[in-house]
Amino acid sequence: MKVLVPVKRVIDYNVKPRVKADGTGVDLANVKMSMNPFDEIAVEEAIRLREKGAATEIIAVSIGEQKAQETLRTALAMGADRAILVVTDEMPEPLAVAKILKAIVDEEQPGLVILGKQAIDDDSNQVGQMLAALTGRPQGTFASKVEIDGDTVKVTREVDGGLETVSLKSPAIVTTDLRLNEPRYASLPNIMKAKSKPLAQKTAADYGVDVTPRLTVVKVEEPAKRQAGVKVADVDELIGKLKVLGVVE
Amino acid sequence: MSVLVLVEHDNATLKDATLAAVTAAGKLGEVHALVAGQGAQGVADEAAKIAGVTKVLLADDAAYGHQLAENVAPLVVELMSGYDAFVAPATANGKNIAPRVAALLDVMQISEVMGIEGDQFLRPTYAGNALATVTSSDAKKVLTVRGTAFAKADKTGGSASVEPVSGKGDQGLSSFVGAEIAQSERPELTSAKIIVSGGRALQNSENFHSLIEPLADKLGAGVGASRAAVDAGYVPNDYQVGQTGKIVAPEVYIAVGISGAIQHLAGMKDSKTIIAINKDEDAPIFQVADIGLVGDLFKIVPELTEKL
Numbered sequence: 001m002k003v004l005v006p007v008k009r010v011i012d013y014n015v016k017p018r019v020k021a022d023g024t025g026v027d028l029a030n031v032k033m034s035m036n037p038f039d040e041i042a043v044e045e046a047i048r049l050r051e052k053g054a055a056t057e058i059i060a061v062s063i064g065e066q067k068a069q070e071t072l073r074t075a076l077a078m079g080a081d082r083a084i085l086v087v088t089d090e091m092p093e094p095l096a097v098a099k100i101l102k103a104i105v106d107e108e109q110p111g112l113v114i115l116g117k118q119a120i121d122d123d124s125n126q127v128g129q130m131l132a133a134l135t136g137r138p139q140g141t142f143a144s145k146v147e148i149d150g151d152t153v154k155v156t157r158e159v160d161g162g163l164e165t166v167s168l169k170s171p172a173i174v175t176t177d178l179r180l181n182e183p184r185y186a187s188l189p190n191i192m193k194a195k196s197k198p199l200a201q202k203t204a205a206d207y208g209v210d211v212t213p214r215l216t217v218v219k220v221e222e223p224a225k226r227q228a229g230v231k232v233a234d235v236d237e238l239i240g241k242l243k244v245l246g247v248v249e
Numbered sequence: 250m251s252v253l254v255l256v257e258h259d260n261a262t263l264k265d266a267t268l269a270a271v272t273a274a275g276k277l278g279e280v281h282a283l284v285a286g287q288g289a290q291g292v293a294d295e296a297a298k299i300a301g302v303t304k305v306l307l308a309d310d311a312a313y314g315h316q317l318a319e320n321v322a323p324l325v326v327e328l329m330s331g332y333d334a335f336v337a338p339a340t341a342n343g344k345n346i347a348p349r350v351a352a353l354l355d356v357m358q359i360s361e362v363m364g365i366e367g368d369q370f371l372r373p374t375y376a377g378n379a380l381a382t383v384t385s386s387d388a389k390k391v392l393t394v395r396g397t398a399f400a401k402a403d404k405t406g407g408s409a410s411v412e413p414v415s416g417k418g419d420q421g422l423s424s425f426v427g428a429e430i431a432q433s434e435r436p437e438l439t440s441a442k443i444i445v446s447g448g449r450a451l452q453n454s455e456n457f458h459s460l461i462e463p464l465a466d467k468l469g470a471g472v473g474a475s476r477a478a479v480d481a482g483y484v485p486n487d488y489q490v491g492q493t494g495k496i497v498a499p500e501v502y503i504a505v506g507i508s509g510a511i512q513h514l515a516g517m518k519d520s521k522t523i524i525a526i527n528k529d530e531d532a533p534i535f536q537v538a539d540i541g542l543v544g545d546l547f548k549i550v551p552e553l554t555e556k557l
Binding site: 011016017019025026093094095098120121122123124125126127128129130131132133134136137138139141142144154157158159160161162163164165166167168169178179213214215216217218219220221222223226228229230231232234235236238239241242245247248 | 315317318319322340341342344345346347348349350351352353355356357358359360361369373374375376377378379380381382383384385386387421422423424425426427428429430431437439443468485486487492493495500501511518522523524530535536537538539540541542543544549552553556557
């Protein structure tokens with residue numbers, strides 16, 4: 001079974017994003033970029049499926065600027081077999097990303113697609129569900145456990161208040177939540193080996209997808225900052241404050 | 250404009266997340282509510298009483314019993330021929346279904362909407378560190394809305410009619426196997442007025458339960474946790490408050506032994522009053538706290554619980 005794993009190049013999760021002074025977006029110049037953490041979990045899960053014998057080939061896909069190639073090399077160093085880079089001038093919106101991925105799914109016919117539940121830059125949480133809709137496949141979103149059993153995929157999902165398990169008819173789309181696994185680090189020999197793994201370059205036009213955005217960003221602002229308040233000396237003073245707030249009588 | 254709101258429910262009761270979605274939808278136009286479920290007549294009756302809802306559509310079918318996105322999305326898409334916008338609460342369920350609807354309608358969804366002004370939508374990006382104002386060129390709009398960002402519509406005062414609708418039913422793509430939903434007497438995190446949250450400083454699960462829970466119960470509060478406490482296994486993951494967990498905005502948020510990582514702050518910084526108890530006076534949580542108490546939580550929390 002082929003597994004397709006879309007990965008996105010985003011601001012590193014340890015970097016605090018700074019909004020540009022002109023309000024047009026977030027300043028990404030000279031900022032450390034990395035693979036979206038949820039996508040790392042997706043790559044790891046695909047590798048584990050191959051280690052268990054459930055997957056045969058892992059194809060990593062990235063859509064975006066030329067530099068997304070670095071993110072694909074990371075996926076290849078972790079263990080993906082080959083990669084596809086779809087180069088675009090601007091980062092397409094989730095709907096266009098899902099359309100490009102649909103075209104790749106049509107071409108590659110993977111038995112499973114695993115993606116991060118959301119990218120930590122635009123926080124949309126849409127691509128997996130949209131890809132499932134466009135391909136007419138079932139979706140196991142926010143997965144904390146994935147089990148392949150013949151032609152069904154059992155996915156345990158993180159939902160409000162607990163966990164829910166669904167059974168999906170293969171081929172399915174799965175999106176990862178944080179606790180699905182802990183991604184491995186690529187070893188130095190694997191990083192070297194990844195440099196010679198196949199990486200195909202495409203454009204959105206190759207897949208006949210119009211990536212014109214539907215949303216227009218009017219402005220981007222920093223949220224209002226909270227001011228630090230007062231420190232109290234002891235529990236009695238704290239209770240006094242709670243009384244003022246009307247929390248206790 | 251006419252708007253269809255997805256009702257959040259468990260077939261037995263209507264969840265509060267619906268009420269904020271109704272308020273948000275009301276800013277766009279006339280609000281109808283969709284209850285997709287099984288044996289959910291009671292939920293539909295509740296929805297009909299919400300102030301601002303003028304009609305309730307009830308799709309009662311075994312295929313919708315567990316609100317599988319594969320079955321609910323085609324139902325919504327069919328109904329959307331009569332609506333200009335679809336609004337779902339940004340709950341696990343809403344986030345699962347809405348993008349599937351959006352893609353089938355060829356619409357770019359606007360996620361986690363926090364504000365609506367005319368045709369402009371405010372939404373958080375970068376874990377709430379950058380707020381984007383966007384407009385949409387799509388003929389129909391699909392939104393998920395953040396429950397803490399909108400006032401709750403009144404649960405009474407409405408007298409909408411309930412109209413049965415049916416869809417294509419089971420698409421044969423997925424089935425429900427089971428659920429482990431934590432049963433708790435305490436208020437749900439996303440609707441609690443007061444929340445007491447514990448962090449890694451509690452050191453273990455026993456301390457979490459013996460210190461945080463009695464304090465929460467004294468205050469009638471919900472119980473939350475930082476990602477560090479969840480990852481360390483002190484409490485199950487549905488306790489997690491933060492960007493990757495639940496987004497909360499109670500009247501009072503009490504952070505106990507939580508340092509205040511960016512990812513945690515993103516989930517609670519809209520709380521009205523933040524109280525922090527931490528032994529490290531330089532902890533970032535004090536930069537957002539309205540009231541701070543520096544000291545040993547193992548002494549402070551029992552004393553506080555006892556004196557309340």
